[in-house]
Amino acid sequence: MGFFPEISIFSRSFQEWMDLIYDNREICKKPAPICYSMGLAMAHLIALPIYIMAFYTLYAEKSQNFKIYKRYLATHVISNFLFEFHLSVVMKPVLYLPYPVIRFSGAFFLTYINGFISFCIMYLFIASTGWSILELLYFRFKLISSNTVTSIWIAKSSVFVKNVRRILIVFSSCTFCFLLLGITGMFDQTAHKEKLEIINEFPELTCTSAVTLPKSSTDIKPIHLFNASVFVSIIVGSILCATMGSVSLLALREMVRECSSSLRTISMHRGFLISLFCQIGVHGVMLGFPLFVYMTSIVFHFDGNDVGYVAIVLASLHGAMSTLAMIVFTRPLLNFARSKLHSIFFPRNMSIRDVSFLSSSQSRHQSSAVNGG
Template identity: 25%
Template sequence: MDCLEPPPIFVRISLHSVHLITFPTYALALFSLIFIKTKIFAIYRFFLIWHVLDNLFFELYSSVMVEPAIHSPYLMMRTTGILSKLGVSGSIQFNLFSVALAYNGASISELFYFRYKASVSYKEHKFTHFIQVLVYTIRTFALLSLIFSLATMHETSRFQLAQKSDFLKLNPLVTIVNCDTVYLIVPFSDYVSSITSTLWLSQTSLLIILVPSTTLFVKFNLPTSISETTLKVQNQLLKSLVFQTIIHAIMLGIPNCMFIYAFFNGYKDETLAYIAFICLTYHGFASTLALIIFTKPLRNYILETLKLKKTSSIQVSMKVSN
């Protein structure tokens, strides 16, 4: 079998045709965040630029650079994208994918943390300490994931050779595992996979706690003694937060839970696995689109730039203290 044989046609179409929509959306969001002139985004917009760029990078890396193929019921990922064509091994690509996933999770936690600080009088609530612990821990896990992956690339390749040899003794007909582009997933079989798996599972668990708890707390603790204009801004932030929660629950949370299940119990349905990966790949696009739609100053700026709305002479100012 050709080690670079691409995944099924429906996967390729799903992964690449959507770029016709996603790339213009990212470009529009970045253009608007860079050039918008409003106090609302004095600090927040720089973080949003990072968040959008992170989403774009994750999408490109997953769908273009890696473009994985799977072989049920075996826990293995065969990479077929640009990196494989350039000779980069599957183990290195998988390591980098785990790092990209960790930093994407950190970006999401920062997004919700900033929305939390912008929506409530966070210095007055003990809940802030709880959120800070989660966010700082997720940051730490992302940093550790990067350092550990870079430090153990050689060890990962060595362990992979041994694991593939053991696999072939049990499955001699599955010769595709000999491809250098194949990464064999053997959970907790060595210290590298054990630490990598623990970091991923821990960060996923923290995000599952952080995202809904932040949204629920903001919903029931919006300040009441504020002006009508500020209240409208706060309600817009809450609406955006709710939709971000729904998007990340469906397109990030569910796929990660499916991967965790397969991690320990295996899987048989390739189609379902591919759908989960496609959702994971494009969750950043859905998040960026929601950002544009439900962040009124940004939405208005885009509409005015595209001449779809008259320029407003009234601007709402809001300062988020650090």
């Protein structure tokens, strides 16, 4: 008789424990705002045909002169696609501005995985995208500088570019190492979350899918080293891109003046450079805007959630817009895309026009034969 009450007490406590776990799971699965989700869905509908056309044109282009450069372009498109998929589908960040907290509400399994891991993966995709565009510009820079052998300053600039590129590799490696060291901070997330003023209003912030930045302190932590290394890498990368771009344009002007290459080759190089400049601009603006909104809202402590969600939707489109710029300003890809789109949307018009042209030619030939002319 005395044994059964102990079993019932144990059963009730176990049931309460299971209910607590169930409630916590339901809280962690709280969806993102509906308008924000609809905006991301619209962005996907816009981006999908652009990526399909990009992969088709890269596959269909068989020119031997374009073979190596096409691999660089394909790598860049793939990195764009993976980053956008991870940001808008897997992560789908939810903002709580002006507090430095982000919760990831995309894939279901993120409910049980620490959000810091998702952030690390996002950084790797951003780094791969940046390096892919940098290698595209470096590849074009080497081709242009190797064709201009008469200028000493171009040879010196090539040495400078190589050294700065090595420095950037070192800082990128340090950034990755600091990111790995920052994993230790993921175990302190609970203590930081408990200090938030909105923890009672938004209990989902206790979930592992939510990540918060610790308040500034006098101690140097891996996250501070990571931020500093990222900042230096951006500065060095910007200097490297500006140097390669400006030297390449000046070298093309010299090639025109010295008539060392054909005008068609020079025009091709200039078109590729314009395409790269447009892609860099798209990445800088559409990725820099969300970061600007986030930092400004935290520093000046104002509610920037609405603007922040718009910025995230724009960031989810940055890869597609960069890929679109690549197609538009790369003549071989543009020619393939234009012919394919024309054959898809105007197949009958083309056939009718061709038939009418042939019939008019035959009628003119018959009338000339009849008139003896």
